[in-house]
Amino acid sequence: MKKNKKSSMGMLGKHHSSETILKMSKIRNGTHLSNETKEKLKKINTGKHLSEETKKKISDKLKKYKKTKEHIAKVGLAQRGKKHWNWKGGKQRERHNGDWKYINWRKNVFVRDNFTCQICRKVGGYLQAHHIKSWAKYPKERYILDNGITLCLECHKKIHNNAKVGDTNLWTKRLTT
Ligand SMILES: [Zn+2]
Ligand SMILES: [Zn+2]
DSSP, X not given: OHHHHHHHHHTTOTTOOHHHHHHHHHHHTTOOOOHHHHHHHHHHHHHHHHHHHHHHHXXXXXXXXXXXXXXXXXXXXXXXXXXXXXXXXXXXXXXXXTOHHHXXXXXXXXXXXXXXXXXXXXXXXXEEEEESSOTTTOGGGTTOGGGEEEEEHHHHHHHHTTOOOSOGGGTSSSOOO
């Protein structure tokens, strides 16, 4: 019985001296409390009270931190979106919008390839004209018919992901936009 109590007291914390444990066990046993014991008990209680408050403070801080994090995430997203929009809008507009030379080149590529994907041989559907020599790196070849190849959307995506599809000689050496 006594042994059990001692060990359960020990579980409350390693900082209790054996004297304290003895006193606490006396309290539990309902013995008279000395002033010293009362003082110690107060301290323990105060300690507990503080730790509860601390817990609350910590959780409040965490809540604020979470809010800040959310805010940062939102702002970050907005900025990313803006950047992305600028990048895409700018690039796309510069590239194709109202560019009759590009539109004409693409049409000629499709006609030459009989509107057939040159990788999977799918005819028609959503076709794209791929630049064998990249639009960005070879501005002089942007409107050269031989620099264009008709691809379906799927195959176009694949070759830009460097997947080896179809006759790889056509584009693995000379990639692309
Ligand atoms: Zn295809
Ligand atoms: Zn391409």
